[in-house]
Amino acid sequence: MEDLIAQHLEVALSAAKKAGELVLAAGKTGTIAFTSKHTNDFVTDTDKASEKLIISIIKERFPLDAIFGEETGSSGNSEHGRWIIDPIDGTTNFFRSIPNYTISIAWEIEKHQPLVGVVFNPRQNELFWASKGKGAFLNGAPIKVSEVADPALALMVCVPPHRRHELSDAYFEKEKRLFAATSDIRSFGSCALELSYIASGRLDGYYELCLGYYDMAAGMILVQEAGGKVASADPLQLLTDERCDLVVSNGLIQDWILHMVQV
Numbered sequence: 658m659e660d661l662i663a664q665h666l667e668v669a670l671s672a673a674k675k676a677g678e679l680v681l682a683a684g685k686t687g688t689i690a691f692t693s694k695h696t697n698d699f700v701t702d703t704d705k706a707s708e709k710l711i712i713s714i715i716k717e718r719f720p721l722d723a724i725f726g727e728e729t730g731s732s733g734n735s736e737h738g739r740w741i742i743d744p745i746d747g748t749t750n751f752f753r754s755i756p757n758y759t760i761s762i763a764w765e766i767e768k769h770q771p772l773v774g775v776v777f778n779p780r781q782n783e784l785f786w787a788s789k790g791k792g793a794f795l796n797g798a799p800i801k802v803s804e805v806a807d808p809a810l811a812l813m814v815c816v817p818p819h820r821r822h823e824l825s826d827a828y829f830e831k832e833k834r835l836f837a838a839t840s841d842i843r844s845f846g847s848c849a850l851e852l853s854y855i856a857s858g859r860l861d862g863y864y865e866l867c868l869g870y871y872d873m874a875a876g877m878i879l880v881q882e883a884g885g886k887v888a889s890a891d892p893l894q895l896l897t898d899e900r901c902d903l904v905v906s907n908g909l910i911q912d913w914i915l916h917m918v919q920v
Contacts, residue, residue: 673775674777675710676744683702696790704744711888712729712838722738723737724740725741727744738764741874746848750847758780760776768894772907773878778850780871786820800856805907808910808913812853813861817864819867824866848868855905856880865903866903867899867901868901870898886905886908889903
């Protein structure tokens with residue numbers, strides 16, 4: 658199993674780097690056209706090209722593995738393992754030329770238990786990766802979560818449900834509660850990036866509703882391998898491919914965040 662994980666990590670790293678080159682080149686061509694898939698959910702031709710490239714690289718080495726991509730959906734038999742791909746996490750940032758977008762690639766055997774995760778921010782040349790039992794890394798250097806144990810000192814990510822405005826009133830009540838009790842709040846527009854920042858100790862906690870699993874799969878194992886924790890914000894709502902209500906932290910403030918969003 659250790660060799661299999663290492664092989665999948667190697668392919669994920671290669672695919673993320675090559676997709677990053679493609680996305681960077683596309684971003685230099687000028688105004689980027691986009692279309693709307695759903696409310697406040699956009700796609701560009703570069704998203705599609707990036708996902709196509711990633712899948713082609715994966716299939717060269719692992720033709721039997723299943724794929725779950727944001728743009729192409731599900732295919733293949735997951736008994737051989739499953740890849741979870743977000744070809745550009747932060748598409749709005751990408752077409753608005755905001756540098757906070759990433760390529761996110763994960764691999765798992767058991768559903769929603771990733772064994773490999775790679776997150777690449779091509780604009781800032783930061784490559785995060787993790788594999789089960791081997792730790793988490795940024796550009797080759799080991800990373801770990803912060804040691805902030807006092808919520809009053811915590812730097813939180815809180816992202817309003819921009820695709821589900823009907824949930825905003827209840828969400829903002831909880832965000833206000835978190836804001837009043839912590840140091841400050843951030844939002845970068847890419848879940849994969851934000852989870853990578855928690856894994857590297859730049860941020861301490863995270864709360865968001867209605868994510869897709871492809872948004873957070875790679876970041877999930879990054880956080881776990883860096884010593885943090887990932888959980889559903891609602892104990893009655895498990896993480897699914899279609900919807901993830903997420904609480905993530907350095908582990909030291911995890912129970913506190915869960916309490917704050919569940920009361």
